[in-house]
Amino acid sequence: LQEKVVTLRVKRYRPGIDKKPFFQDYQVTVRKDTVVLDALNNIKDDMDGTLTYRWSCRMGVCGSCGANVNGVPVLTCATFISKLNSEIVVVEPLSFFPVIRDLAVDMSDFMYKLREVKPYIVRREERPVDAGEFLQKPHELELFKQTSMCINCMLCYSACPVYGMEKDFIGPAALALAYRYQMDSRDEGRDERMEAIVGPEGIWSCHDVGYCSAVCPKGVDPEGAIQTLKAMGARYIIKSILTGGPRRK
């Protein structure tokens, strides 16, 4: 395979040493099938062992290796350098998150917010295992299957300027996962979950920029999920007002 040399311009930050991030250039030999993560691994193995970034599965499943490449949030394991058509490839940490070191960002904020939306099936009463599985029809699964593909890679947060400016905003992935459970026919916690997402930091903070859905590597469409939750949320609020409080089944 034909090889060529490209410059990988990586944004670096070493806590305790640097006051602010800076760019460092590395000359990397790449082939047609080299992805950005391969190039980073090449640097780490052969040029600079101090370069820090996250990765695990190398096949777009674990969601660990997200970074901004040439200004676009992507999974570095799924981004071929040859397709970038660029002699200089700029690699930066995901936007809006605090940078722990180099390309590794602190995602704790998302973890707290994810907990708020109860991303699991809520049952009013647990059934014994002997009672059998909860059956679901294919069309019921189809309603949320797309959003269940989320791998929590945080590309959508990095693409969301609202999250960048309103830190309390729950954000695209957590709301898409809230939608996933709201639409699940086995779930019985819709009112509790809705209470968590109809607040000012929830669905109403979304301004429909739509870049979250554009960058999602799994085709989840958080924008569509949030728009649908807005319609459901409006109905929920009206019903709550008419019935004098949060609706309970």
Add this chain to the structure above:
Amino acid sequence: MTKKNLPYQQKIPSTWWLANRRYLYYMVREFSGPALAVYSVITLYGLYLEKTSIFRLAQAPWYTPLMSVMLVFAVLHTITWFVAFSTTKLRMSTRVLPRKILFAGLIILWLLASVVLGLFFYR
């Protein structure tokens, strides 16, 4: 974690909205909002007036250029709002309505509403 090892808080440049087409598109949509409001107020005022006064208002030198620009913003705002709204997963029986059909439905409703209102006010 000691103080000097704290994570770096990334800053958002004031030019963030120029970073890609989606952001720019979003900002244009947001800024078309006030233009839409001005357009609506002038249009409602025009509808309130007698027909002869409307013609007098329309002959003002500022009217046609201003209203043309405002109309462009109003149409832009409406269409981009429909694009955003059509991402809603509207359930019809056991299926979700395709995005393109929802968008087309909104455009048809908009055109119908415009014709009905036009006939009502200018008959």
